[in-house]
Amino acid sequence: MSPGRRCQPKWERESKMDISLERDEQHEHFMEIALREARGAAASGEVPVGAVLVLDDRILACGHNRSIRSMDPTAHAEMEALRQGAQVLGNYRMEGCRLYVTKEPCLMCCGAMIHARIRELIVGARDEKSGAVWSRAQLLDLPWLNHRIISRFGILEESCRSVLQDFFQQRRETRKKEKSSADPLPSLENEPQVW
Numbered sequence: 001m002s003p004g005r006r007c008q009p010k011w012e013r014e015s016k017m018d019i020s021l022e023r024d025e026q027h028e029h030f031m032e033i034a035l036r037e038a039r040g041a042a043a044s045g046e047v048p049v050g051a052v053l054v055l056d057d058r059i060l061a062c063g064h065n066r067s068i069r070s071m072d073p074t075a076h077a078e079m080e081a082l083r084q085g086a087q088v089l090g091n092y093r094m095e096g097c098r099l100y101v102t103k104e105p106c107l108m109c110c111g112a113m114i115h116a117r118i119r120e121l122i123v124g125a126r127d128e129k130s131g132a133v134w135s136r137a138q139l140l141d142l143p144w145l146n147h148r149i150i151s152r153f154g155i156l157e158e159s160c161r162s163v164l165q166d167f168f169q170q171r172r173e174t175r176k177k178e179k180s181s182a183d184p185l186p187s188l189e190n191e192p193q194v195w
């Protein structure tokens with residue numbers, strides 16, 4: 001899969017897996033695909049986060065951050081996967097779906113997941129700076145919500161964290177080198193210091 005390329009139907013071939021695999025192995029399988037998406041984002045200069053939407057162990061959609069290229073603040077990996085998944089299902093409700101994300105979702109994506117009624121959220125690494133599921137807020141646990149999402153983190157955690165750390169490390173080095181010239185990179189003001 002070339003970096004930055006959107007999810008194609010051929011992904012479905014990869015989603016057909018031995019049903020005898022244990023649950024954690026299933027999670028790792030799909031998280032690995034989310035990681036590929038994240039690496040594709042990095043290759044395009046986007047913050048490397050990837051997401052995969054799954055229904056009955058089949059991949060419906062996948063996505064990665066494309067906010068910079070799309071000039072769209074809502075183009076997070078989760079939103080991309082949810083948008084594409086809704087088109088595949090022909091329904092904005094995605095009951096029964098699992099969403100795999102390499103990094104803990106933000107405020108916006110938590111809201112979208114609740115609107116979409118996904119059943120389960122599987123996360124790689126927590127985001128201590130802006131994660132809204134466990135780290136900075138616990139939006140999925142708000143008492144007045146009429147939909148509950150099962151959530152867990154720690155699947156391929158080290159790899160999911162590394163892809164972010166490597167990206168920001170490299171960007172900081174590039175930034176240092178280009179400090180005196182016109183800066184073509186996005187502002188680092190809000191860059192998570194945790195990576």
Ligand SMILES: [Zn+2]
Pocket residue numbers: 076077078105106107108109110
């Ligand atoms: Zn988000």
